[in-house]
Amino acid sequence: MTELKNLEHELDRFRGRLVAAALFVLLCFGLLAARLVWLQVVRHEDLAQQAEDNRIAVVPIVPNRGLILDRNGVVLATNYSAYTLEITPARVSGEIESVIDDLAQVVDIQTRDRRRFKRLADEGKRFESVPIRTKLTDEEVARFTAQRFRFPGVEVRARLFRQYPMGEVGSHLIGYIGRINQAEKKAMEDWDDELQANYRGTEHIGKLGLEQRYERELHGATGFEELETSAGGRAVRRLGSHPATPGNTLVLSIDIRLQALVEQMFGDRRGALVAIDPRNGEVLAFVSKPTFDPNLFVDGIDVENWRELNESVDKPLLNRALRGTYPPGSTFKPFMAIAALTTGKRSAGTIVNDAGSYAFGNHVFRSHGDHGLGPVDMTRSIVKSSNVYYYSLANEMGVDLMHAQLEPFGFGRRTGIDLDGELTGVLPSTEWKRRAYKKPEQQRWYAGETISLGIGQGYNNFTMLQLATATSTLVSGGLRFEPRLVREIRDVVTNEQPVVPRKALDPLPLQASHVALINQAMHGVTREGTSTRIFMGAPYATGGKTGTAQAVSIGKGERYNAARMEERQRDHSLYIAFAPVEAPSIALAVVVENAGFGATAAAPIARRVFDYLLLGQWPNEQDMAATRQGQSVAPMGTPLRAAEVPIAGLAASAPPAEIKAAP
Template identity: 70%
Template sequence: MTEIKDLERELSRFRGRLVAAALFVLLCFGLLAARLTWLQVVRHEELQTQAEANRIAVVPIVPNRGLIVDRNGLVLATNYSAYTLEITPSKVEAELDPMIDQLGALLEIQPRDRRRFKRLLEESKSFESLPIRTKLTDEEVARFMAQRFRFPGVDVRARLFRNYPEGEAASHLLGYIGRINAKEKAAMEEWDEETQGNYRGTDYIGKLGLEQSYERELHGITGFEEVETSAGGRAVRRLRSHPSTPGNTLVLSVDMRLQQLVERLYGDRRGALVALDPHTGEVLSFVSKPTFDPNLFVDGIDVDSWRELNESIDKPLLNRALRGLYPPGSTYKPFMALVGLATGKRTPQQGISDPGYFMFGNHRFRDDKEGGHGWVDMYRSIVHSCDTYYYVLASELGVDLMAEQLAPFGFGQLTGIDLEGEVKGILPSTSWKKRAYRKPEQQRWYAGETISLGIGQGYNSYTVLQMAQALGILATGGERHKPHLVREVVDVVHNTRRPVGKEPFEPVPIKPEHLAEIRRALVGVNVEGTSATAFRGAGYTSAGKTGTAQVVTIKQNEKYNAAKMAEHLRDHALYVAYAPADNPKIAVALVVENAGFGAQNAAPIARRIFDYWLMGLYPTEEDIAAVQQGQAPAPLKPPRRIADVAFRSAVPASAVVPAAASVPAAGSPIAVGPVGAVGRQPAGASR
C-alpha cells in the first residue's frame, strides 16, 4: 500500500515537472516567435534598409564648380581633373611616417607634400581621405596600382582642381578656393539641413573674392551614386545614380584685357584702381597691386610661398581696392566746392587772395605753391588745386556740416559691392571721434583738426572704391548705383540668365547750376590744369582731378623732400576722372602708392584707360614701359588698335562646362577611372 502511494506521488511530481517543462518550452518558442514577428514584421522595413546599407554604399558626386568669365567670355576660373594619391589614416595598418617613406621610394613625394599632409592631418578627422600627392601622371598611377596591395589605406582617386588661366591677373577680385578648415566646418554645422546635405563630399570652398561671395552659386547641386560593395568595401557594381548639377557661371562686368593693361601700367608699383560705368555701377576694372597667383592656394600653399606673400612689405595679399584706406588728397576738392555751393558758403565768383598759406591760431597751413596762387575763385581753386581756398572753406563749414553734406556721396560708408570684407573708411565728425576714442581728451574735437580735412587730409580715410562711386555720382548728376563685379549669373543646365545689380538707389539731389560749375572746373583740370599734359591730343573731352596725399606729417618749418624719405613714406599719387565729359561712360579712381604727384604718375594711367575704352586704342610697349616709370604723361607713340593686339581668345562657357560632374567624393569606393590698410596719416599739403 505504501509503495503504491509513493508511486502515485512520484508520477504526480513527474507530471508537474513535465507540465512546467512544457510551459517553459512553449514560453521560449513564444518569445522566439514574438522576436521573429518583431524583426520580420514590425521592423521589417528598418532592418531591410540597414541590410541594404551594409551592402550598398551611397556616394556623393561633387558637382563641377561653375566658371567665371569676363564680359567678353574669356574664362578666368575653370576646372580640370587629375589623379591624387590619398591616405585614409584610420585604415592604415602600419605607422604613417615609415609608410610614407615607402611611398616615397615608389613615387616622388617632396618635403612640402609631407608638410601639407601633416597640416591636413591635424585639421581633419582620421577617417577622412587626405592627399599626400596631387596631379599624378598616368605612369605614376600605373606604378602605384601595381603595388597597391602593399599599402592598405592608400588609394588613387580622381579629383577636380580649380584653375585660374590668367595667373596673377585679377587675383584680388577672383579670389581662390581652398580646403575646408575646422573653423569653416563648425560654421557649416549651423547651415540648414538641405544646404549641409548639398555639401556632402565637398572638400573645397571659396576662400576669398568672388569665389567666396558667390560660393552657393558656383558650387552646384551634389548628386549621388548607389553601388553594391563587397565585404571588404570594394565596389562590385553600380546600382543607380543621380547626376550632380554643375554650378552656375558668373559673367563679370570686368573687361580682362583692360584689367591686364592696367596691371601692366602699374608695373612694380603698389596701388589700387577702380573703373566703373557710372550709369549702371558695373565695375570695368578692379585692380590691386601687387597681385598674387591664386593657383598657389588651390592645392594648399607651401610654407615658403606663404611666408613670402604674408611677410612681404608690399602686402600682396591686401586687397587695396576694397580694404586699403587712403586720404583722398586734392581729389576731395570738387566735393568740398559742391558743399560750399549747396550750403551757400560760396558762390562760383567769390574768391580769396592766396598768400601761399592759411594761419589758424599760431599754426601755418601751407599751400603747395610757394607764394600762393594770387586771386582764386572756385574754378581756379579746382583747376590749379589751391589748398588755401579749401583751408578757409573747411574752417567756415565746420566738420559736422561737411560730414552731413558728403555722406550722400558714400564717403565713409560701405558701397555694398559683391565682395566680402569691404571696409567703411572714415568720414570725420565729432560723433565719429567720440565713438573712435576712449579717453575724454581724445574724444574732443579741436577746431584746428577741421582745416586739413578741406584738402582731403587729416582723418579723411577712404577706399578707392568709395572714391570711384562718389565720382560716378558727380559725373551723372546724382545717379547712385551699387558697384558690382558680376553682370549676370548663367544657369548652364537651363541656359537662363539672371541680371545682377540693375536697380538704382535713391539719387543724390544736386542742383543743376551747382553741378555745371563743378563739371566745368573738372574739364578745365584736363584742358589747362594740373593734368592737361596727360590728356594732350586726346580724341575726347574728359574731366578729372589730380591729388597728392601725404603719408606722414611734415613738421611746420620743414619742406617735403621725397629723396630724403624712405620709399614707403613718400606721398601717394591719386587721380579721379570720367569721360566723355558731356556723357560719361566710364569713371576712374586710382592711387599709386608713394609715387608723388598725381599728375605725373596717376593721370597717365587714366589716359590710357580712356583711350582703350572710348577709342579702342592700346598703348605701345615703349609707352607702357614709360608709364611704369612715370615718364610719359601723354602717349609717346601713336597707340595701336585693339584689333591689332594679340590676346588669348575667349572660350564660350558652353564649350568648357559639362552638363554634370562625374567625379565621386573623397572616400568613395568607386574604382579609379577617367573623369570628365594702408594706414591713414593726418595733416599735410595736398596737390
C-alpha cells in the same frame, strides 16, 4: 503498501515535472514564434531597409564648380580633372611616415608635399582622406596601381581642380578656393539640413573674392550614386545614380583686358584703381597691386610661398581697392566745391585771395610753396588746385556740415559692392571722434583740425572704391548705384541668363548747373591745369583732378623733400577722372603709393585707360615702360590696337567691349 504509495508519489512528481518541462518548452517556442512574428511581420519593412542600407552605400557626387567669365566671355576660373594620391590615416597599418617613405619609391613625393600632408592631416580627422600628391601623371598612376596591394588606406582618386587661366591678373577680385578647414566645418554645422546635405563630399570652398561671395551660386547641387557593397565594404555594382548639377556661371562686368593693362602699367609699384560706369554702377576694372597667383591656393599653399606672400613688405594679399585707405588729397576738392554750392556757403563767383598760405590761430597752412595763385574763384580753385581756397571753405563749413554733405556720396561708409571685407574708411565728424577715442581730451574736436580736411588731409581716409563711386555720383548729376562686379548669373540647367539687378539708390538732389560747373572745372584741369600734359592730343573731352596725399606726417616747420625720404614715406599719387565730359560713361579713381605728385604717376594711367575704352588703343612697348616708371605724360609713339595685343591666359583674343548705354 508503503512502497506502492511511494511509487505513486514519485510518479506524480515525475508527471508534474514532465508537465512543467512541457509547458516551459511550449513557452520557449511561443516566445520564439512571437519573436519571429515581431521580426518578420511587425518590423519587416524596417529591418529590410536596414539590411538594404548595409548592402547599399550612397556616395555623394560633387558637382562641377561654376565658371567665372569676364564681360567678353573670357574664362577667368574653370575646372580640370586630375588624379590625386590620398591617404586615409585611420586605415593605414603602421607608421604613416614609413608608408610615405615607401610611397616615395613609387611616385615622386617632395618635402613640400609631406609638409602639406601633415598640415592637412592635423586640421582634419583620421577617417578623412588627405592628399599626399596631386596631379599625378598617367605613368605614376600606373606604377601605384600595380603595387596598390602594398598600401592599405592609400588610393588614387580622380578629382576636379580649380584653375585660374589668367594667373595673377584680377586675383583680388576673383579670389580663390581652398580646402575646408575645421573652423569652416564647425560653421557649417549651423547651416540648415538641406544646405549641409548639398555640401556632403565637398572638400573645397571659396575663400576670397567672388569665389567666396558667390560660393552657393558657384557650388552647384550635389548628386549621389547607390552602390552595392560587399561585406568588406568594397563596391560590387552601381544600382542607380542622380547626377550632380554644375554650379552657375558668373559673368562679370570686368573687362579682363583692361584689368591686365592697368596691372601692367603699375609694374612693380603698389596701388589701386577702380573704374565704374556711372550710368549703372558696373565695375569695369578693379585693380590692386601687387597681385598674387590664386592657383597656389587650390591644392593647399606650401610654406615657402605662404611665407613669401604673408610676410612681404608689399602686402600682396591686401586688396588695396577694397581695404586700402588713403587720404584723398586734392581729389577731395571737387566734392568740397559741390557741397559749398549745395549749402550756399559759397557761390561759383566768390573770390578768395590765394597768397600761398592760410593762417588759423598760431598755425600757418601752406599752399604752393611760398607763392600763391592770387584771386581765385571756384572754377580756378579746381583747375589750379588752390589749397587756400579750401582751407577757408572748410573753416566756413565746419566738420559736421562737411560730413552731412559728403557722406551721401559714399565717403566713410561701405559702398555695398558684391565682395566681402570692404572697409568704411573715415569721413570725420565730431560724433565720429567721440566714438573713436576713449580719453575726453582726445574726443574733443578742435577747430584747427577742420582746416586740413578741406584739402583731403587730416582724418580723411577712403578706399579707391569709395573715391571712384563718389566721382561717379558727382559727374552723373547725383545718380547712385551700389557698384557691381557680377553682371549675369547663368543657370546651367535652364540656360537662362538673367541680368543681376542693379541696386539703384535714391539720387542726390544736385542742381544741374552746379554739376555742370564742377565737370567743366575738372575738364579745365586737363586743358590748362595740373594734368594738361597727360591729356594733350586726346580726341575726346575728359575731366579729372590730381591729388597728392601725405603718407607720413611732416614735422612742424619742416618742408617736404622726397629725395631725403625713404621710398615708403613719400607722398601718394592720386587721380580721379571721367570721360567723356558731355556724357560720362567711365569714372575712375587711382592711387600709386609713394609715387609723389598726382600728375606724375596716377594721371598717365588714367589717360591710357580712357584710350583703351574709348579708342581701342594699347600703349606701345616704349610708352608702357615709361608709364611703369612714372616717366610718361601723353602717349608716345604709335599706339597698338588693343584687340591685337596677346594677353597670357586669354582663351581667345577679343576686342574691348563697347560701353553701351544702360537700359
